[in-house]
Each structure stands twice: as C-alpha cells, then as structure tokens.
Amino acid sequence: MQMQLFAYIVAKHYNISLHEVYQMSDAVFKQSLSWALAIEEEERLAEKKQNLQNNTESGDIVDFDYSFLEGED
Numbered sequence: 001m002q003m004q005l006f007a008y009i010v011a012k013h014y015n016i017s018l019h020e021v022y023q024m025s026d027a028v029f030k031q032s033l034s035w036a037l038a039i040e041e042e043e044r045l046a047e048k049k050q051n052l053q054n055n056t057e058s059g060d061i062v063d064f065d066y067s068f069l070e071g072e073d
Contacts, residue, residue, distance in 0.1 A: 009036050 007021045013036035
C-alpha cells in the first residue's frame with residue numbers, strides 16, 4: 001500500500017501516469033521520490049512561513065490589561 005502512495009506522489013509531482021512510474025527502474029524511482037518529497041516539504045514550509053507572515057502583518061493590535069497589578073495585596 002505504501003508503494004502505491006509513493007508511486008502516486010511521484011506521478012503527481014512529475015505530472016506523469018502511474019503506468020510510467022511503474023516502468024521506472026528502482027534507482028530512478030527512488031531518486032524521483034526523494035526529489036518529490038523534498039520539494040513537497042519545501043512548499044509546505046514556505047506556505048507555513050507565508051501564513052505566519054500574513055498573520056503578523058494583519059495590523060491587529062492587542063491591548064493587555066495590567067491593572068490587576070496595581071491592586072492591593
């Protein structure tokens with residue numbers, strides 16, 4: 001089952017058919033999978049970074065109420 005998932009990842013990444021993936025040699029398949037997974041991870045990290053950047057650039061101001069510190073003990 002895992003090999004089918006890896007084959008799908010390679011096919012999707014390189015925009016080729018599963019039939020073409022299954023015809024690859026083991027060495028080519030492993031290298032293709034490595035690159036596909038590496039690029040997928042880089043894209044995920046870039047998206048996460050962009051989301052964090054978008055959240056901090058929203059201009060929202062958060063007020064903190066420290067008046068409880070002024071209360072009597």
